[in-house]
Amino acid sequence: MSEKSDSKRKFIIEKATEVFASKGFRSVTMKDIVEACQISRGGLYLYYSSTEEIFKEVCQAADEADADQKDISEFLSNAKASELLLWFIKEQKKAILKRKLSLTAAKYEYAFYKKQNGDSKEAKSEFDTAVKVLTNILIRGNDDGEFDCMDPDATALSMMYAIEGMKACGASFGLSEKKVDGELLYLMSQFVES
Amino acid sequence: MSEKSDSKRKFIIEKATEVFASKGFRSVTMKDIVEACQISRGGLYLYYSSTEEIFKEVCQAADEADADQKDISEFLSNAKASELLLWFIKEQKKAILKRKLSLTAAKYEYAFYKKQNGDSKEAKSEFDTAVKVLTNILIRGNDDGEFDCMDPDATALSMMYAIEGMKACGASFGLSEKKVDGELLYLMSQFVES
Amino acid sequence: MSEKSDSKRKFIIEKATEVFASKGFRSVTMKDIVEACQISRGGLYLYYSSTEEIFKEVCQAADEADADQKDISEFLSNAKASELLLWFIKEQKKAILKRKLSLTAAKYEYAFYKKQNGDSKEAKSEFDTAVKVLTNILIRGNDDGEFDCMDPDATALSMMYAIEGMKACGASFGLSEKKVDGELLYLMSQFVES
């Protein structure tokens, strides 16, 4: 089943991404996806057998697409802390703003859905990873004398909460790029000598 | 007639609140509410004719309940800024933590649902109000020499983003009281001389 | 659910009996029953939620209807053995012949279906009961000097196998009343002095 036709699977995931981005998670039906893909009901079942299965692959594909944009590991070890921070902030900004295809709302719904049913690990990891990355950046910035951040752990966590808050606000009532920029600048101003 | 029916409406809203808190918005059915209220299907339709209508009243009732706890207007004019901040922070903490009956997830879902359908005002107002209230508190604190906050507008907005982020995190993967306290203290530390 | 409307349940069981009698067990769908009853799909689900559930009640109702025809307990204690045998044989004959509404085929299918899935008790009891009843009749007949049956247990069992065989033949390719009579007479001739 996994080799059926990778290009078809990819096609379905692409179309499904649009569907989840525009309808969230719970209210998406197999029929919605069938229609988005213009294939038959039975045809979809050859590849996937539930919306949850599709959603997981949609998220995974989206994460991979984000990761592809930069080979982080090498970048992380060579760049200056201020460059890293800029990159990090830009990534977050993209995540907050990407209107058209944002899976944020669907991800919240899915996380809530899993929480109800006992599972609650999946959603957490992405957030925690971001906090760790940012903490490391702040520590290196302190070491290099670029930043002046008293408590990198607390600062990183707090920034990520603010960023998560912007994602949520963006998903529920929209947020202009200007507002996002203003907030990100404000957040950075607390430890960057401008 | 109106008295009796009012108490019945109130009863329905109470039960429905529990349902929305535990199932979110979109996946709640009239049947769920009928069962929670132990009334007949037809009976419910005498009072409300859709889950959306019920959800709006549920949110309104929840907001009023929060507001009732304190007569703010008077309180705002008499209290010291540091007291006001403490009250504000406590309210937010309650909003973040109230696990059992949190409508956060349902509200996000609803906001997203309305955004799709064109409406996107409703959700925004609550957030904006909170920002304004906090801004005023900060300004007063500056005037009284209690706080040292360079940019009250930006600070208030940033704090609310972080708070919104905590709500979202709490709704999707849970947040301990200790973590919330830590973050709130951190946020305040930026302008309060401890 | 059990008191919903007994007359409606009874109506459904009556119609379903016809369906099972004409289509067997496995190939009967909820749709078949819905159409036989001329009710809506959802309507049927108010009373029953699977064909198996309906089939069990159909069988139970059929058994009760058979039992109703005679108050056996009293009859058993007062009648002469030859009368009892006649009654028993007549009942079996009815069971073999009742063409239009015979559940025999459906019962075989169901028994086979349960056997595949591990259960295999349900079907056996009816057969065993009949063997016991017949054995008792033969024993009494011997005691009264009406019959001359050397081994009542073996005879009763063998007769029931033959009767079961006739049921099976009747269900699969039909059996005339004359043939059934001939066979039953032959079976009795082995221990009844004509």
Add this chain to the structure above:
Amino acid sequence: MSEKSDSKRKFIIEKATEVFASKGFRSVTMKDIVEACQISRGGLYLYYSSTEEIFKEVCQAADEADADQKDISEFLSNAKASELLLWFIKEQKKAILKRKLSLTAAKYEYAFYKKQNGDSKEAKSEFDTAVKVLTNILIRGNDDGEFDCMDPDATALSMMYAIEGMKACGASFGLSEKKVDGELLYLMSQFVES
């Protein structure tokens, strides 16, 4: 072409036999057979185009396999009646007991299915043949002085009903070899001087 396809047909029938033996007739799908044969969906359709067509060949193959075991015609004319009876009884016993690969249940289902649709000849012939064979055996036994059977026709028919009954019981709730032996001995005791 024909050789290759013949072996393939044979292969399909073998696998299909297992499927019908374990699932009956009506609930067997082309998919079941495709999977049992490990061939493609389209591939199966090159040889057979319905489960009914396959089932007919399955039955025919099974009958031929049974027949192959002994060249009856010659055997019938040379053997002693008591030997023939023993052979006949052993064959029947095998038919009753062959658990794993018994087509009994499927045959009943099929016979019933055809009866609904008007056809009802197919199933009858096998039974009638057996009755005739047994009748002949009994007559010869009488002639040779080995048996003492007053009415060979009636006796043969009655025995076959009992045997058919055992098949049905075996298919629906199982029957031990001991029980089958006991019954067969009982049936024979009625005309064999032990």
Add this chain to the structure above:
DNA sequence: AATGAATGAGCCTTCATTCAT
């Protein structure tokens, strides 16, 4: 006011059957 039986639309899932390769 209140009930709850009844309806029918809508989504889920499986399968026989076809067809391009």
Add this chain to the structure above:
DNA sequence: TATGAATGAAGGCTCATTCAT
């Protein structure tokens, strides 16, 4: 010959909504 992806019909189940009582 043989494959297996694709289709669409059919049946299962749930739910919003109505209506006679």
